Structure formats: C-alpha cells, structure tokens
Amino acid sequence: MDVYSIRHRGLRRLIENDNPQFLRPDLVDRVRKIVAALVLAKEMDDFRAAASPGWRVHQLVGERQGEWSVSVSGNWRITFVEEDSGVAQLNLEDYH
Numbered sequence: 001m002d003v004y005s006i007r008h009r010g011l012r013r014l015i016e017n018d019n020p021q022f023l024r025p026d027l028v029d030r031v032r033k034i035v036a037a038l039v040l041a042k043e044m045d046d047f048r049a050a051a052s053p054g055w056r057v058h059q060l061v062g063e064r065q066g067e068w069s070v071s072v073s074g075n076w077r078i079t080f081v082e083e084d085s086g087v088a089q090l091n092l093e094d095y096h
Contacts, residue, residue, distance in 0.1 A: 001041050002086035011035075011078075011092045023092070030072050031092065038090075044068075044082050 006012040010022030015035060020028040034055060041047035051057045056071040060079070070078045072092070080090045 001038055001043065001047070001082075003035075003039065003090055004083060004086050004088040005090065007089055007091040008093070011090060015090075024076075027072055027076055027092075031078065034070050034072065034078050035090075038080075038087055043085055 003015065006015060010020070011031070013019040013022055014028070014031065023031060033052075037050050038047055041050060048057050051070070054071065056069075058069055059065075060067045060069055064079075067079050067081055067089075072078055075094045076092065077095055078090065078092055079095070080087045082088075
C-alpha cells in the first residue's frame, strides 16, 4: 500500500531517510517491520494476514472510528487511516 501522509516526525524520517534519530531505540526494529508489512501489502486484508499476532491489528471505535491501530510495544501504537488502497495519517503514538 502507498503511504500518502505521515504525522509523526520521527516516523517520517525513518521512512523517507532511514533515519531513526527521533524514535525510541527500543521501538525502531518493530516499527520498521510493521511499516514494511504495510508497504508490501496490496490491501488491508493482505496486511492483516501477514501481521504477527502480537501486533494486535484492529480498527478503533468511537471518536477514532475508521482508524486502524497496530501495537508496537507497551502503550505505543502505529495508527493510520486506510485511504484509496493506501495509508494516510500514519502516526506513532502513546495513546493510553
């Protein structure tokens, strides 16, 4: 899937320049694996099928309905919106 927009500065630098400087070092490897799986997937069903069970891929509800969440570590999640067979508003956040 194509990545249309990235909200998190560190995530943007990792994806565009392979620069993990603004990410927590303990999250970098897992974030790379998740982003690679997203980019390689042709559609969301492919990503979900390839996802490790520990990623706990699921759609959010309530005010964040329509967004997807992927567990990175602890409270850290990658969140995004599926848009035109791609990913938009890609974010790395501590949301609990």
